[in-house]
Amino acid sequence: MATESITDEILRLKKERNAVILAHSYQRPEIQDIADFVGDSLALAQKARAAECDVIVFCGVHFMAETACILNPERTVLLPDLDAACSLEASCPAEDLAKFLEENKDKNYYVVAYVNCSIGVKALADVIVTSGNSRRIIETAPADRPILFVPDRNLGAWTARQVGREMTLWNGACHVHQMFTRDQILAAREAHPGSPVVCHPECQEEVRLLADHVCSTEKMIGFCRESAADSFIIVTETGILHRLRQLVPGKEFHPVNIEKCSCAECEFMKLNTLEKLRNCLRDMAPVVRLEESLRRRAEKPLLRMLDLSK
Ligand code: 13P
Ligand code: SF4
Numbered sequence: 001m002a003t004e005s006i007t008d009e010i011l012r013l014k015k016e017r018n019a020v021i022l023a024h025s026y027q028r029p030e031i032q033d034i035a036d037f038v039g040d041s042l043a044l045a046q047k048a049r050a051a052e053c054d055v056i057v058f059c060g061v062h063f064m065a066e067t068a069c070i071l072n073p074e075r076t077v078l079l080p081d082l083d084a085a086c087s088l089e090a091s092c093p094a095e096d097l098a099k100f101l102e103e104n105k106d107k108n109y110y111v112v113a114y115v116n117c118s119i120g121v122k123a124l125a126d127v128i129v130t131s132g133n134s135r136r137i138i139e140t141a142p143a144d145r146p147i148l149f150v151p152d153r154n155l156g157a158w159t160a161r162q163v164g165r166e167m168t169l170w171n172g173a174c175h176v177h178q179m180f181t182r183d184q185i186l187a188a189r190e191a192h193p194g195s196p197v198v199c200h201p202e203c204q205e206e207v208r209l210l211a212d213h214v215c216s217t218e219k220m221i222g223f224c225r226e227s228a229a230d231s232f233i234i235v236t237e238t239g240i241l242h243r244l245r246q247l248v249p250g251k252e253f254h255p256v257n258i259e260k261c262s263c264a265e266c267e268f269m270k271l272n273t274l275e276k277l278r279n280c281l282r283d284m285a286p287v288v289r290l291e292e293s294l295r296r297r298a299e300k301p302l303l304r305m306l307d308l309s310k
Contacts, residue, residue, distance in 0.1 A: 006274050007034055013281035019055035019078075021277070022047055024064060025217045026239035026269040031059045031277060038243060040218035041067075041115045042130040042309065048072060049306060057281060059272045061086045062288075066119050069288045070298050071306075080276035082286040084268045086116055088202070091172030092151030094120025101148075109148035109168070110141050113301065116174070117151055119290060123297035125150075128305040131201050132216035134159040137308050138167075158201040158208060176266045177202035180235055180256060185210045188233045188256045195254065198223060199235035207235060224248050238263045239270075 004012070011034070014021060022044050023035035032038045037047050041064060048056060048068035055076045058065035063086055065079040101109065101124065113125035114134070122128060129137045138159055141147055147165065149156035151172030160167045180203050189197065189210075196212035198220050208214050213223050217240050224232050224244060231252040234241060244253045255263045280286065 006278055010034055010274065010278050010281060013278065014057075017055045017281055017284070018053050019057055019281060020047075020051050020053045021057045021059060022051075022068065024060035024239075024269065025243050026237040026266055027059050027272060028239070028270060028274075029242040030274050031272055032239075032242055034274070034277070035059060040130065040132055040216050042132040042216070043218055044068070045071065045115065045130070045302070046306065046309070051075065055281075055284075057277065058288075059277060060084070061089075061266075061268050063089050063116055063118060065288045066290065067115060067122075067302065069290055070119065070122070070295050070302055073290075073292070073295060076284065077288040078280045078284070079286055079288055080273070080280045081271040082288075084271045086268055087175040088114070088116040088152055088172055089118055089121075092117055092121055092170050094118055094124065097121055097124055097150060097170070107146055110145040112138060112141065112147055112149045112167075114150065114152045114155055115302075115305075119294055119298045121150060122301060123294050125301045126304075127308075128301045129159075130216065130305075131155055132218055133305065133309050134201075135162045137305055138163050138165065140308055141165075152202055154204055154208075155201045157205060158214060173204075174202045176237055176264050178204060179264055180204070180207045182206040182210060184256050185233070185235065188254065192231055192233055192254050194229070195231040195233050195252075196227060196229050197233045197235060200237075203235055211235065220244065221247050224251060224253070236264070237266045237269065239266075 021035045023038045049071045057078045061084040069077040111125045115130045147167040149167045150170035153169045156169040198213045199211040225248045238255050
């Protein structure tokens with residue numbers, strides 16, 4: 001009897017477990033290819049909420065699987081590697097935020113949390129945003145309360161400028177997007193003259209200012225598809241290049257070379273592999289588990305975001 005390939009094994013186990021595989025656009029190509037759905041944080045949260053299955057396998061980082069679990073307490077959520085963390089999430093510990101809010105009680109902040117944060121931070125927030133909807137959500141924030149935006153100072157500054165509203169920004173950042181610099185963008189422009197620069201809002205201002213378009217990973221696909229250009233410089237984690245090449249055929253996508261390594265990879269995203277995906281479906285572990293009262297508190301601002309994003 002022929003031995004079963006790892007992809008056949010995953011597909012068989014997926015059926016047996018009545019599971020759905022969700023994957024972020026920064027996942028390894030082979031994981032994206034076997035997933036039922038690939039998308040950005042917003043689309044994945046929406047898919048997770050609508051999922052009709054017993055098991056959700058979340059190929060992404062921990063806060064993303066946690067978000068799926070907050071929205072689906074009755075389903076089993078698996079994350080192929082529990083160590084898939086996020087430096088942006090780590091830049092805002094829930095205890096530090098709670099302390100800051102306590103010390104600034106008189107300000108009565110309206111807390112807007114980027115989805116890249118822990119369940120503890122979500123539980124302290126009034127509303128959650130993603131890079132795909134931050135402008136739309138913040139436009140609905142009460143006009144009579146000051147806004148505190150956590151944890152990403154870059155997405156916060158970009159959104160504040162778009163909405164035309166001042167916000168207090170938590171001093172957090174993503175180590176991958178922080179690596180891009182002005183000089184690298186200028187060098188990429190020189191190497192690929194005429195190619196529009198498309199960058200993620202987690203990049204620093206000096207990079208965003210040089211971009212032709214700033215948007216979430218999902219919106220990059222639409223922008224490149226609709227643009228008259230046939231070559232683009234993509235300033236974000238390189239996993240998105242696989243999707244762009246699949247979904248926008250016939251056009252060229254160039255990553256930006258960064259100093260310390262040849263391309264920008266999120267090592268946490270890349271922790272998930274086909275083997276770990278197969279193992280988690282086979283062993284039904286690791287499971288993401290949440291404390292129920294904390295889950296209920298974190299669910300409220302997430303549902304507010306999903307309702308405002310309809
Ligand atoms: P998106 O919201 O564009 O999916 O980005 C998530 C992320 O982790 C970016 O680093
Ligand atoms: Fe977090 Fe940055 Fe990795 Fe996105 S790319 S998951 S923000 S560490």
